[in-house]
Amino acid sequence: MIKALLAPVLLLIVNFSAIPVSNSGAAGHSLAIYFIDVEGGASTLIVTPAGESILVDAGWPENDSRDAKRIQTAMQKAGVSQIDHMIMTHYHVDHYGGIPNLAALVPIRHFYDHGPMRSLDEDKDFPRMYAAYRTASGGQSRTLKPGDTIPLRSEPGSPTPELLVVAGNGQVIKGPGKPRNSDCDSAKLMEADPSDNARSVGFILTFGGFRFLDLGDLTWNIEQQLVCPANHLGHIDLYQVTHHGMNISNNPVLLRAISPTVAVMDNGPRKGGHPDTVKRLKEIPSLKALYQLHRNAETGEDQNTPVDFIANPDERPDHAYMVSVSVDPTKNVFTVTNERTGSTSSYTFR
Numbered sequence: 001m002i003k004a005l006l007a008p009v010l011l012l013i014v015n016f017s018a019i020p021v022s023n024s025g026a027a028g029h030s031l032a033i034y035f036i037d038v039e040g041g042a043s044t045l046i047v048t049p050a051g052e053s054i055l056v057d058a059g060w061p062e063n064d065s066r067d068a069k070r071i072q073t074a075m076q077k078a079g080v081s082q083i084d085h086m087i088m089t090h091y092h093v094d095h096y097g098g099i100p101n102l103a104a105l106v107p108i109r110h111f112y113d114h115g116p117m118r119s120l121d122e123d124k125d126f127p128r129m130y131a132a133y134r135t136a137s138g139g140q141s142r143t144l145k146p147g148d149t150i151p152l153r154s155e156p157g158s159p160t161p162e163l164l165v166v167a168g169n170g171q172v173i174k175g176p177g178k179p180r181n182s183d184c185d186s187a188k189l190m191e192a193d194p195s196d197n198a199r200s201v202g203f204i205l206t207f208g209g210f211r212f213l214d215l216g217d218l219t220w221n222i223e224q225q226l227v228c229p230a231n232h233l234g235h236i237d238l239y240q241v242t243h244h245g246m247n248i249s250n251n252p253v254l255l256r257a258i259s260p261t262v263a264v265m266d267n268g269p270r271k272g273g274h275p276d277t278v279k280r281l282k283e284i285p286s287l288k289a290l291y292q293l294h295r296n297a298e299t300g301e302d303q304n305t306p307v308d309f310i311a312n313p314d315e316r317p318d319h320a321y322m323v324s325v326s327v328d329p330t331k332n333v334f335t336v337t338n339e340r341t342g343s344t345s346s347y348t349f350r
Contacts, residue, residue: 029158031207033238033325034074037293037312038067040244040268041094044214045071046205047078049155054085054163054205055108056214058098061129068101070320075106082107085150088133088141089216090200091117091126096133103136111141112150114169114201122195144201146173159208159329166226166233167202167218178230187228187253193219197243202226204233208329210349211236213258217243220251227257234258237334237349238325241265241281244272245292252280259286261347262336264323265305269294269315275303288347291323291336311340 034045038059046054053075059067075081086108088096102108120126144150144165154160166173192198200216213236215223223242226233239260243249244267263281267273273296281290290305295313307313311321321340327349328334335346 029155029329031161031210031327031329032078033212033327034078035240035264035266035291035293035311035323035325036067036070036074037320037322038070038094038098038266039320040266040271040294041067041098042089042216042244042266043067043071043098044240044266045074045078047080048152048161048207049158050153051080052084052153053078053080053082054087054150054152055083055102056087057089057095057216058086058102060094061097061101061132065098065101065105067098068105071098071102072105074322082109084109086111086137087144087150087201087203088113089202089214090114090196091120091123091130091133092196092217093123093125093129095216097129100132100136108136111137112144112201113141114199115143117196120196144168144203146171162206163203164206165201165203167200167215167222169199170222172222172225173232175232178232180229181227181231181253181257183253183256184224184228187224187251189224190220190248192221193248195219197249198222204236207327209332210238210327210329210334212238212240213260214240215242215249217246217249219243219249223249223251223254227254231257235286235350236260237262237347239263241267241277241290244268245274245277246272247274247276250277250280255280255284259284261286261349262289262291262334263287264291264293264325264336266293267296269297269312272296273299273304275299278303278305289336289345291338293321293323308341308343309338311338313340 036043041059042057148165197217202215236258
């Protein structure tokens with residue numbers, strides 16, 4: 001059960017008027033993560049203590065570069081002027097469609113994806129979108145495979161962030177010596193997913209004892225391979241809810257294996273946030289809080305997280321509130337901020 005949602009007195013909640021600036025003197029040696037509202041797409045900005053920036057996906061291409069502009073605004077709040085590492089999880093327009101627009105606004109140094117593609121059955125507009133992405137990247141991108149890492153700079157007095165790829169192009173990380181996961185005995189597979197969702201890049205970002213998991217739009221069967229027959233992920237402190245909270249992802253055996261402390265769902269008002277997924281997350285004993293970028297307008301109050309944990313509870317196009325996270329390795333604490341309310345809640349990590 002989500003004890004912190006039912007008993008907020010257990011959380012440290014204070015007034016907070018702005019998103020924390022990740023690489024300013026005030027932020028010290030913290031790592032910052034910004035979950036940007038791109039209306040049911042995905043875009044997550046990570047800024048390390050050394051001021052190095054990682055952007056995971058860039059939202060949609062439409063609406064006068066709306067999502068690229070929202071990312072730029074988040075970058076300004078984070079105190080960064082370029083993207084050092086642009087990770088594109090997969091070739092769906094809500095994840096990589098905004099990259100060309102963003103590249104026109106800010107410098108992007110390095111591009112990463114799950115490998116080149118010639119066609120995509122589920123997207124008739126793929127040739128045009130793919131060409132735009134290749135133009136934005138200058139045709140230079142690194143293919144990420146399970147087991148790969150992206151080297152990140154260190155900052156004196158602070159742990160060095162480590163980014164480990166755990167999934168990509170339908171493959172998952174493996175390794176010897178892992179104990180068997182008995183939960184897999186009752187696990188069931190779905191029909192195989194032929195879409196690019198199943199080829200999503202997924203990674204774990206480690207910062208001291210803190211662990212953050214982002215699996216893009218990875219779907220059920222590949223998720224299960226990550227933790228069955230052995231759990232190759234381990235405990236996760238912060239979980240970006242996979243596939244916007246859709247119920248063909250967020251396999252219960254994966255959720256139990258990673259036992260997250262906090263989950264953030266990058267859903268839209270009418271995309272993702274499926275009640276099955278919300279229910280599965282609420283049933284995880286370790287979970288202290290579930291945050292949503294949007295209230296699911298098509299389900300009831302009990303099928304969403306409490307409103308205090310929703311960044312955008314109303315369908316207002318002029319609002320694009322974020323959820324942000326600041327990680328303090330010296331105190332073994334990460335603090336989550338709902339930009340709409342300005343409230344912060346702090347959680348310990350193992």
